[in-house]
Amino acid sequence: xxxxRGFKAYATPKRIIPLVLLAMMLVIPSIAKSNYSITxxxxxxxxAIFGLAWNIIGGYGGQIxxxxxxxxxxxxxxxxxxxxxxxxSPFLSMPLGMLISxxxxxxxxxxxxxxxxxxxxxxxxxxxxxLRSAIQYFSGFTKxxxxxxxxxxxxxxxxxxxxxxxxxxYIMLVLLVLAVLFSYYFxxxxxxxxxxxxxxxxxxxxxxxxxxxxxxxxxxxxxAMMMSIAGCFYASFLxxxxxxxxxxxxxxxxxxxxxxxxxxGTIWGPVLGAFIVIPLIELAGILLGxxxxxxxxxxxxxxxxxxxxxKGLFTLLTALYSKLFPENKRPEASEAVKEGHYExxx
Amino acid sequence: xxxxxVFQSLINGLLSGGVYxxxxxxxxxxxxxxxxxxxxxxxxxxxxxxxxxxxxxxTGMSSYALIPFVLASMIVFGLITFKSTIRQVINTxxxxxxxxxxxxxxxxxNLAETIFGTSPLTVQSKIKLASLKLGKFTLGYPxxxxxxxxLILVLAVHVLLNKxxxxxxxxxxxxxxxxxxxxxxNTDRVYTFSFILGVTLAGLSGLLVTPLYxxxxxxxxxxxxxxxxxxxxxxxxxxxxALIGGMLVGIVEQLxxxxxxxxxGTAGIxxxxxxxxxxxxxxxxxxxxxxx
Numbered sequence: 001x002x003x004x005r006g007f008k009a010y011a012t013p014k015r016i017i018p019l020v021l022l023a024m025m026l027v028i029p030s031i032a033k034s035n036y037s038i039t040x041x042x043x044x045x046x047x048a049i050f051g052l053a054w055n056i057i058g059g060y061g062g063q064i065x066x067x068x069x070x071x072x073x074x075x076x077x078x079x080x081x082x083x084x085x086x087x088x089s090p091f092l093s094m095p096l097g098m099l100i101s102x103x104x105x106x107x108x109x110x111x112x113x114x115x116x117x118x119x120x121x122x123x124x125x126x127x128x129x130x131l132r133s134a135i136q137y138f139s140g141f142t143k144x145x146x147x148x149x150x151x152x153x154x155x156x157x158x159x160x161x162x163x164x165x166x167x168x169x170y171i172m173l174v175l176l177v178l179a180v181l182f183s184y185y186f187x188x189x190x191x192x193x194x195x196x197x198x199x200x201x202x203x204x205x206x207x208x209x210x211x212x213x214x215x216x217x218x219x220x221x222x223x224a225m226m227m228s229i230a231g232c233f234y235a236s237f238l239x240x241x242x243x244x245x246x247x248x249x250x251x252x253x254x255x256x257x258x259x260x261x262x263x264x265g266t267i268w269g270p271v272l273g274a275f276i277v278i279p280l281i282e283l284a285g286i287l288l289g290x291x292x293x294x295x296x297x298x299x300x301x302x303x304x305x306x307x308x309x310x311k312g313l314f315t316l317l318t319a320l321y322s323k324l325f326p327e328n329k330r331p332e333a334s335e336a337v338k339e340g341h342y343e344x345x346x
Numbered sequence: 347x348x349x350x351x352v353f354q355s356l357i358n359g360l361l362s363g364g365v366y367x368x369x370x371x372x373x374x375x376x377x378x379x380x381x382x383x384x385x386x387x388x389x390x391x392x393x394x395x396x397x398x399x400x401x402x403x404x405t406g407m408s409s410y411a412l413i414p415f416v417l418a419s420m421i422v423f424g425l426i427t428f429k430s431t432i433r434q435v436i437n438t439x440x441x442x443x444x445x446x447x448x449x450x451x452x453x454x455x456n457l458a459e460t461i462f463g464t465s466p467l468t469v470q471s472k473i474k475l476a477s478l479k480l481g482k483f484t485l486g487y488p489x490x491x492x493x494x495x496x497l498i499l500v501l502a503v504h505v506l507l508n509k510x511x512x513x514x515x516x517x518x519x520x521x522x523x524x525x526x527x528x529x530x531x532n533t534d535r536v537y538t539f540s541f542i543l544g545v546t547l548a549g550l551s552g553l554l555v556t557p558l559y560x561x562x563x564x565x566x567x568x569x570x571x572x573x574x575x576x577x578x579x580x581x582x583x584x585x586x587x588a589l590i591g592g593m594l595v596g597i598v599e600q601l602x603x604x605x606x607x608x609x610x611g612t613a614g615i616x617x618x619x620x621x622x623x624x625x626x627x628x629x630x631x632x633x634x635x636x637x638x
Contacts, residue, residue, distance in 0.1 A: 064444045111623045118383040121444050122574050123623060129571050130616035137609040249570070253452055260445060296460055299453025306446045307434045 013325050022177065029169050038165045044278045045172040046234045051259035051270025052179045053226035057219045058256060059265035060192060062199035067108070067124035068255040070131045071101045071224045073247035075231030080148045080241055081141055083159065087151075090160045090232055097228040104131075105224035109217040116202060125249065132247040147242030150235075160236035168237045175233060176271070179226065183267045186222070195219050199265070250295060257298050261305050263312025272314050277301070354483055355600040361489035362558075363596020364496040365551050369569060370576035370588035371500055372547035378520045378583035379540040380436070382443045386451035388570030390545040392458050392563050394420060394552025399462075399561045402469045409469050409556045410491065420549035424542040427454070436537065451570065459563035466560030488557035495554055499547065500589055506543075507585075516540055520583070571612065572599070575619040581629030591630065594618075 032038055050068060057063050078097035082088040108127050112120040135142045142148070153159040162168065186192045194215040197205040206212045235241050245251075254277075262273025281294045305312065369387050376384045397419040401412045431450055435442045471488075478485040507513040518526040519536045527533050551569070559565050576595050580587020595615050602614030622629070 062441050064441060064448075066448070108620075111620055111627075115623075115627050117381075117440055118444055119578065119623070119627075121385075122383065122578055123620065125571055126575060126616035126619050130613035133609050133611070133613040137607055137613070249567075250452075253448060256445075256448075264441075295452060296456035299449050299451070299456055302449030303431055303446060303453055306442050306449065307431065310435075310438065310442055 013321070018180075025173055029166050035165055038169050040279060040282055042165055042168050042172050042237060044274045045169075045176045046230060046237070046274075047255065047258045047278055048176055048271040048274035049172070049179045049230040050227060050234075050255040051262065051274055052183050052267075053223050053230060054255050054259045055183065055265065055270050056186060056223040056226065057216070058223075059259060059269070060187065060199065061195045061216055061219045062265075063113075063216060063220070064121045064256070065124045065220070065223070066121055066249060066252045066256065067128035067131075068227055069247050069249070069251035070104070070124075070128040071227035072231030072234065072251065072255075073131065073135065073241075073243070074101050074104065075228030076235030076238075076241045076246045077135065077142060077148075078228075079232045079235050080150060084148060084151055085141070087153075087159070089158045090236055091158065094229055094232045097232050098225040101224040101228040102221050105221045106217065109220045113213050113216045113220070124252075128247060128249060128252060132243045135243045135247060142243075145243060147240060147245070150239045152239075160233070161239075165237070168233075171233060172237070175230065179230075180267060180271065182226070187267065191215055191218055191222075253302070254298055257302050261301055261313060263314030264310075266312065266314050268317075269312050269314040272317070273312070276313065350482055351604060352601070355604040356597055357483055357485060358489070359597035359600030360593050361485070361493045361596070362600065363593035364489075364493035365555055365592075366569075366572050366576050366595050367589045367592025368496045368499060368551045368554070369548050369573035370580065370592050371503060371585055372544035372551075373573055373577045374580070374583055374585060374588045375503070375516075375540055375547075376544035377577065379516050380443075380537055381440075382432070382436075383447065383574070383577075383582075384541075384544060385444065385447040385570075385574070386454060387545070387548045387573055388566040388568075389451045389454035389458075390420070390424070390548040391552040391555075391569045392455055392566040393423060394549030395556055395559075395561045395565060396458055396462055396552075397423075397549065398553045398556050399467050399469050408471050409553055410495075413550065413553065416549060416553045417546060420546040421542055423549070424545040425538070427545075428538060428541045432541065433538070451566075455563050455566040458566075462561075462563070464562070466562040468560060469556040471557050486558075488554075492551075492554035492558075495550075499550065500585065503543070503547075504585065512536070512539060572615055575615050577629075579619060579622050579629055581631040584629065584631040587629055587631035 028041065029038060050072065053071075054065065054068050057065050075094070075097040078093045078100065079090045082093040082096070083090060104127070108120075108123055112123040136144050139145075150161065153161045155162055157167070160171075187196075194205070194210050194212075197208070197210055198212050198215060202212055231246070235246070238245070258273040258277050259270040260273070261277055262271065263269025277298075281297060284297050285294055309315065369391060373384050373387050376382060394416060397416045398409050398412055401407070401415045401419070402409060405412070405415070427450065431446055432443070435446055476487045478487060478490060505513075507517060515526065515531045515536050516539070518529065518531050519533050523533050526536075548569075555565070559568075572595055573592075576591040577588055579595065580589070580591030595618070598614050598618050599611045603611040606614075
């Protein structure tokens, strides 16, 4: 570490704003009256985590994956099957879900990461579809299309069953903080930097001696495991899962849209995206009351964002930030460069 | 008994694979020229079905007589959607093309559902249940006609690509857009033309399957995945590959569905796809993509 630069140097708005937001999030449940708003917020946080996990391979690596839902389903189904049939805690089934996701990600990645371009995207769709039909076929222990209901075991943290959504609010908040921190350290890691190079120019990265295949594979494995952890907890929150609700292309696209709307390849992008998209869809559902309208909006948002703001809405916030704190930014940046620390602009 | 089932599902698969081939030829033409994978082909197929239904309710003609009407509708529809969306991001790289076509697929399919409702509609026709008996086997007329029309259309596309000026421009653009542009090819117009050609083939496939499926947006889910698998199986950009890959996929799907379970039909093709991707990453007839 470099020498202590005084409190003011560390208490930059960039560091303070997230802490203020976190404090707000901690206070909200005690202010909020309705359970409904808590439910929406839990959904927002869950999708923020999904978006962050998608971002690892889709955002930082530029490899667009459409099988997020498959890993969510793996997490969800290992949780439900073990907890309903054998009353094993989700905390114990979570590692198993991670392991299965890891293996699956390796199988898909191994076949497709040797190729460039859209092969990976197509293969992910293929994988998610075959997993869904497998869940429907092996109805002996997945209950097929009927889906599974979670058995209520009283107010029980170990079994993750609660009578209200408030405990899930805090659980998701903890997970979200962990996911943000993990994403932050991932971008600073060797794999993160390599992945950034691959996104910039894959052939150039390869010619510089980066093992693009292994780097992409590792990022995909990490993304898959993160997704299945989030899926495991999210499933407990839902109390009912079915192949359609957890393993559909619709869900995968929603997860991708959340991350892309917020800002592809940024840490706060998926979080911002989730807190914009999920309430918006909820509102649209209330106003329009149509079955297809929610999905229609997802498609429309994806088209509009790619055409008009391909870097996502987070760029609006960073622009606002540099307008609000212009004098803070410049000296800090030059100081950082002097000391050999390079901080990303985003 | 068992061999009869196998042969019957072979025939059914071959015929239903014809529709996959047609959609896949559309995707492969777009890919060949623009290097863009059109994830929205299934949604265009759905719109083709709805256009057939609309024209059928307006004119009362049978679905095959409506081919010119649906063709014209698809051209206009394809032109509008292309100009308003994909045209805007055509030069911004692979990732945005993947995102925008997936967005388009999601949007168009749900738009159809919002406009026409979720309840399935039907296009009446006399030959719906008619079938040709060949010894012990039955061949449904709708599938047989779909297969025949598919072959004619693919042949027409082949002639178009090899014998006409626009076809030559398309092949030149596929080879190297910069050089084609220098030699006076209007690549912009070629992109527009090939996209419209691709989605029109998907729309006509929609027309061809109206006697087989209810007209409903969920049909798009069936045709969203299989044609993509076909294109990769056959080799991206290869029309022969798309043609043969489609039939292969159709046969595998039917065999798995009838011999094991209807639930696993999709899983069957996906596993076939992953296996081929492992063994022959460029597909069965692929020449391979140019790196960098």
